[in-house]
Amino acid sequence: MKRHILAITAIGCLIFTPFLSLGQVLVNDNFDGYSDQAAFLAAWPQVGATVSGTLTSLQSDSAPNSINYATTAQRNERSFAETGVATALNTITFSFDFYDANSAASPYRQYANLQDGASPSSGGQLISMGLNNNLTSPADGGNFFMARILGYNANAYFKLNTDPLLLRTTGWHNLAVTISDQDFKFYVDGSLAETVPQTGLTLRSYDVVRLGSGLSSTTEAYFDNVLVQVNPVPEPTVAALAGIGICALIGLRRSRN
Secondary structure (H helix, E strand, C coil): CHHHHHHHHHHHHHHHHHHHCCCEEEEEECCCCCCCHHHHHHHCCECCCCECCEEECCCCCCCCCEEEECCCCECEEEECCCCCCCECCEEEEEEEEEEECCCCCCCCCEEEEEECCCCCCCCCCEEEEEECCCCCHHHHCCCECEEEECCCHHHCCEECCCCCCCECCCEEEEEEEEECCCEEEEEECCEEEEEEECCCCCCCCCCEEEECCCCCCCCCEEEEEEEEEEEECCCCCHHHHHHHHHHHHHHHHHHHC
């Protein structure tokens, strides 16, 4: 009898799982599929007059490759299908792995952007994460990672320091933001680091990622594992609710046997 119960449980959960896990990945790049610099540039062209970052195996969070940005003005971008405007049922996630080459150094200009178009100018059209030299270590806590939202905080970078333990350390870190119609939730290494309400900001659809600041920097950095994903929150369908009920009932029966 127990074998039959286990089989029914497995089949029921397999049938109904697709109703419960939905999402659309628009960018998912670990830079490991590029054979050389030219192949990287074909997917991530350099921006304007800036120099391109460099495909390298000197550092990586997921081996073998990442993209290095040196101390000169370097920047690349990638366009993708529109995310659509964020809503309560359609959140947007942007994340990447960032190599802080020297956490003891004052913040330097190395970051990545999620953008609405190539030249955003106002109203929350640009979300940036990384480091910027407008927040220095001795003055106001440059020992934290940073973010920026156009239309918020006078368009300046702000610290991701809600959790005081999320300090910069030399090495790889994951920086992420989840955008809804209510707020921007920023994460450092999977821990919530800052929440910014959407109040007063115009909701946008995003279609460009840029790597590197395009400005000179005192320290180099590396980027890896860039992700842009739309995360629909599905309303429970009759089938999904039935599946949950079946799994719950079978689990309850098993616990009683």
